[in-house]
Amino acid sequence: MIPNDTIVALATPSGAGAIAVIRLSGLDAITIASGVFKSVSKKVLSEQKTHTIHLGHIVDGKREIDEVLVSVFNNPNSYTGENVVEISCHGSLYIQQEIIQLLLREGCRMANAGEFTLRAFLNGKLDLSQAEAVADLISSDNEASHQIAMQQMRGGFSTEIAKLRQELMNFASLIELELDFAEEDVEFADRSAFKALIDKIVVVLKRLIDSFAVGNVIKNGIPVAIVGEPNVGKSTLLNALLNEDRAIVSEIAGTTRDTIEDEISLGGIGFRFIDTAGIRETKDVVESIGIKKTFEKIEQSQVTMYLFDAEKNINNLETVRVEIEKIRNKYPQKPLLVIANKIDTLDDIQLTEINNTIVEVLLLSAKTGFGVEQLTNSLLNLINTGALRNNETIITNTRHYDALLKAFEEIQKVKHGLETGLSGDLLAIDIRQALYHFGEITGEITNDDLLGNIFTNFCIGK
Incomplete structure (x- = not known):
């Protein structure tokens, strides 16, 4: 049921600032x-025109x-599809609270997390994948994640899914119609055209599913472990990449005894660099724990950078060379960048x-x-950003990924059924399941638990 009460919340970040925006939405907002x-x-x-x-x-x-x-x-020409009012006031915490408390006394209630966007979804202003993109857009902290969220919010992903779902639904209707005339042995659905559609859906689903590998790391940042023996310059490299003195640099081997992490955007992609303790034999208990954590971080990272002096x-x-090969053999699927540091003291022959x-x-x-720019380019070359440049749809949401995998499994069953001459009633079961998983993505199929799980992760006021 679509709520019709009026909600209010601070739409700008909490705290004092120059300006604050208080948003109302609902039947009586104006x-x-x-x-x-x-x-x-x-x-x-209440007598003024919209916008x-x-x-x-x-x-x-009488108090101003x-x-x-x-x-x-x-x-319905608002973000939520309801009457909406936005009050831009001065950013004093006192003023914000006074206005909100006044509106509550006048009949508003405080909005729940994500309730404005939930109402936009319930009123048909956004589908579910677009609504989720709103949260991604707010949390985007680099160019690539911003671009992906903007594309999804404009409906690029949901439009593609909706088109496939509609075509599949048209064939499903014809197959269901065949079942009504089963005794007359009538075939309404052209099996060759249906097979072509299924092949097309398989290709699209595989592309979307494969894109998650790129989309997930772009959204969450790409963890890069910086490893090597003690005192080879790992901390100096981290500082050079971050352009600040984040890690302690010392001539004393074993200075870094724990992992240090920081994030930076390179070429619009977020990287999370992890400076680890130097790998060596040691009797120092604390340093040994740090070295153990180093190997844990290599396991967790997407990319490993190995430095040597x-x-x-x-x-x-x-x-x-032998040590490098050991790491390559231990982590064969993980990209490894080998870096010879401190070359400023060497001649051309060396x-x-x-x-x-x-x-x-x-x-x-x-x-x-020297060489930091080349290293940056090498890191970017490891990331397949061709889809970004080509403006292709990239999946970043784990829920969408899971639904696509389930839809792909059902479509594969339909494809196998077509190839083996499966009866229409059994084909219809698998088609319905595929349609269900497509509908989960855009919100045609949903429930209160799913909506609650999605929108409670939003910030208040959005």
Whole structure:
């Protein structure tokens, strides 16, 4: 049931600021706001046109609380599809609370987390995947995650799914019709055209499912473990990448005894760099715990960067090569970037020797910054951003991914049934299940528990 009471919440972040926005939505939003708003031009707020802004004061009886700008949006032409009022007041915490408390006394109630967007969904202003994209857009902290959220909020993903669902539903209707005329042995659904549609759906679903590997790391940031022996410059490299002194740098081996993490955006992609304790044999109990955590972080990371001291190991490159191969063999599926650090003290002959001994080595001086740009490019090349450049749909939501996997499983059953001449009644069962999972994504199929789980993760006021 669509609620018709009027809700209110602070739409801007809590705390003092220059301006705060208080949002109302519901059947009586404009009437309630009109009762506490005194226009400088003597206008009655409830009589004004939609999408207009008015200067005046919020008053509690004879007491003036603040000078404000009030924006009016009449249903259904608003974010929620209901009457909406937004009050832009000064950002004092006292003023915010005074206005909200006044509106509560006038008949509003405090909005629940995500309730404005929930009402937009219930009133047909957004489908479920678009509503979820609103939360992703708010939390996006780099260019790539912002681009994906914007594309999904505009309906790129849901439009693609809705089109496939509609085509599948058309064939499902014909097969259901065949069941009504089963005794007459009539075939309404063209099996060859149906098979072509199923093949098309398989291709689209596989592309969307495969995109989750990229989308998930773009949304959550790509963890990169920086490993190597003690005192090879891992902390200096982290500081160079972050362009700040985040990690302690010392000539004393074993200075980093725990992992240090920080995030940075490179080329619009979020990376989470993890500076780990140096790997070596040690009797120091605390350092041993740090080294144990290093291997745990390698397991958790998407990419590993292995540093070695080029100056110290110039006469010991074969041993370094063997150590690198051990890591490659232990984590064969994990991208490994090998970096020769501290090359600023070496001559051209020594650099050539490093290149000839270590496969695909990156030459770098974290101290001077030489090679940092090449390292950045190498990290970006590991991420398949072609889909972003081509504006293709990328899946970032685990719920969507799960629904797509289930839909793909049912479509595979339908495809097998077509190839083996399965009867229409059994085909119809698998088609209905596929349609169900498609509907879960966009919200045609939903329940209160699902909606509660999604929207309680939103911020208050959105």
